[in-house]
Amino acid sequence: xxxxxxxxxxxxxxxxxxxxxxxxxxxxxxxxxxxxxxxxxxxxxxxxxxxxxxxxxxxxxxxxxxxxxxxxxxxxxxxxxxxxxxxxxxxxxxxxxxxxxxxxxxxxxxxxxxxxxxxxxxxxxxxxxxxxxxxxxxxxxxxxxxxxxxxxxxxxxxxxxxxxxxxxxxxxxxxxxxxxxxxxxxxxxxxxxxxxxxxxxxxxxxxxxxxxxxxxxxxxxxxxxxxxxxxxxxxxxxxxxxxxxxxxxxxxxxxxxxxxxxx
DNA sequence: ACTACGTCCTGCGAGC
DNA sequence: TGCTCGCAGGACGTAG
Numbered sequence: 001x002x003x004x005x006x007x008x009x010x011x012x013x014x015x016x017x018x019x020x021x022x023x024x025x026x027x028x029x030x031x032x033x034x035x036x037x038x039x040x041x042x043x044x045x046x047x048x049x050x051x052x053x054x055x056x057x058x059x060x061x062x063x064x065x066x067x068x069x070x071x072x073x074x075x076x077x078x079x080x081x082x083x084x085x086x087x088x089x090x091x092x093x094x095x096x097x098x099x100x101x102x103x104x105x106x107x108x109x110x111x112x113x114x115x116x117x118x119x120x121x122x123x124x125x126x127x128x129x130x131x132x133x134x135x136x137x138x139x140x141x142x143x144x145x146x147x148x149x150x151x152x153x154x155x156x157x158x159x160x161x162x163x164x165x166x167x168x169x170x171x172x173x174x175x176x177x178x179x180x181x182x183x184x185x186x187x188x189x190x191x192x193x194x195x196x197x198x199x200x201x202x203x204x205x206x207x208x209x210x211x212x213x214x215x216x217x218x219x220x221x222x223x224x225x226x227x228x229x230x231x232x233x234x235x236x237x238x239x240x241x242x243x244x245x246x247x248x249x250x251x252x253x254x255x256x257x258x259x260x261x262x263x
Numbered sequence: 264a265c266t267a268c269g270t271c272c273t274g275c276g277a278g279c
Numbered sequence: 280t281g282c283t284c285g286c287a288g289g290a291c292g293t294a295g
Binding site for chain 1: 265266267268269271272273274275
């Protein structure tokens with residue numbers, strides 16, 4: 001489940017591999033979620049950016065390719081075109097191949113005019129690690145909705161790039177029950193700080209690998225060894241010793257401490 | 264306009 | 280041992 005830290009790790013590794021290269025050949029799985037990958041043959045890479053969990057490949061000819069990794073997506077050099085989970089690939093002019101692997105096909109690849117985004121990417125909240133992410137704006141955004149706080153975080157609207165792992169981690173660190181619908185300004189400030197903290201640490205640790213995530217070098221991250229809440233239901237809380245519980249919030253598994261995160 | 268929930272996908276682990 | 284079944288979850292579609 002690549003979230004901001006995992007996608008950022010991939011971006012940093014892909015950029016030097018792609019800069020100054022152009023695509024000589026490409027193919028994809030027949031699903032419309034991946035066929036746009038074929039449209040960039042002949043185009044050159046100019047830069048690789050990230051917004052939230054989206055990778056943005058800037059190409060020449062006024063073209064941008066947007067890749068979302070979904071749950072199990074991987075972008076990395078490919079040495080086996082018969083990999084059954086390879087959903088798209090691009091051959092570069094140095095004869096190396098960039099592969100998009102995605103066991104569960106939750107990811108998607110799109111082509112658009114530069115910056116002309118639709119859907120979630122078009123209405124994405126601010127980058128959590130930039131100065132655009134302020135407590136005041138975060139507070140106003142959360143206040144404007146009556147959904148549960150965790151659900152709002154997963155919507156990508158109050159802030160970009162937070163998924164299930166870091167939503168649970170941030171709520172735990174901030175002492176906020178993820179199912180609450182309204183936050184005080186002070187709690188909002190704590191959540192704001194916690195989001196920045198858990199994401200910064202996860203980037204520094206190279207992302208979290210629970211099962212599928214590998215970076216563009218095919219290597220696992222290390223942040224799974226530093227998670228304090230996600231995936232630890234049944235274990236004692238690192239703050240108070242209470243046994244962490246697991247519930248469903250709007251259909252998503254959620255781990256929390258009943259003692260530290262009161263409603 | 265909003266919120267809630269079903270859907271897509273496949274592999275894996277629990278339970279019988 | 281071998282099978283079924285539920286779960287994992289990001290974004291989107293649909294219903295109310």
